[in-house]
Amino acid sequence: MQLDDKMPIRPLTSLPADSDLCALRSSADFWDAYSTPLGDISLTPLAIAQHTFGKTPAWVNALLHLRDRLIALVGIRTVGAMTIDPSKPLAAYRVGDKLAIFNIFTLSDREIVLGINDTHLDVRVALIKPADAPGTYVTATVVKTHNWLGRLYMVPVARVHPIIVKAMMRKARL
Numbered sequence: 001m002q003l004d005d006k007m008p009i010r011p012l013t014s015l016p017a018d019s020d021l022c023a024l025r026s027s028a029d030f031w032d033a034y035s036t037p038l039g040d041i042s043l044t045p046l047a048i049a050q051h052t053f054g055k056t057p058a059w060v061n062a063l064l065h066l067r068d069r070l071i072a073l074v075g076i077r078t079v080g081a082m083t084i085d086p087s088k089p090l091a092a093y094r095v096g097d098k099l100a101i102f103n104i105f106t107l108s109d110r111e112i113v114l115g116i117n118d119t120h121l122d123v124r125v126a127l128i129k130p131a132d133a134p135g136t137y138v139t140a141t142v143v144k145t146h147n148w149l150g151r152l153y154m155v156p157v158a159r160v161h162p163i164i165v166k167a168m169m170r171k172a173r174l
Helices: 045-054 058-072 148-171
Strands: 030-037 102-107 111-117 121-128 136-145
Touching (some): 045 121, 058 148, 102 121
Antiparallel strands (some): 030 136, 121 136
């Protein structure tokens, strides 16, 4: 299937039932999920993630740079740019490895769960090939805040996050 910018990226009202994030959703302070057609259904979630993060728009990395400068003032850990090592083969990735700014928490043929644990919040991002929707993939995010700083941090992030996710999904059309 040939994909273009006119292909829809749809917000979802629930997480795919087979996602590992479902267990975290009930206690989440923020979550979102988006679905789009997958042009090459043979791709694994890891391949989708590597491709997507490898095509991160420059303005997203500029926002991450600004974020790092601002949060360093209040003692929150910086994350750097959303970059990957394009020479690292997919077969070399394991649970616990880094992919872009995230650690890999789970890795299977149907889902990769990435995340960051910090003092103010925990983030999980999943790229999922739902069993009940062949030919699509889902990007889902779940955030659990730990304190007032995490809740304050999420005020602007919750508004910008959907724009960033949709832009990354569009730019990385698979």
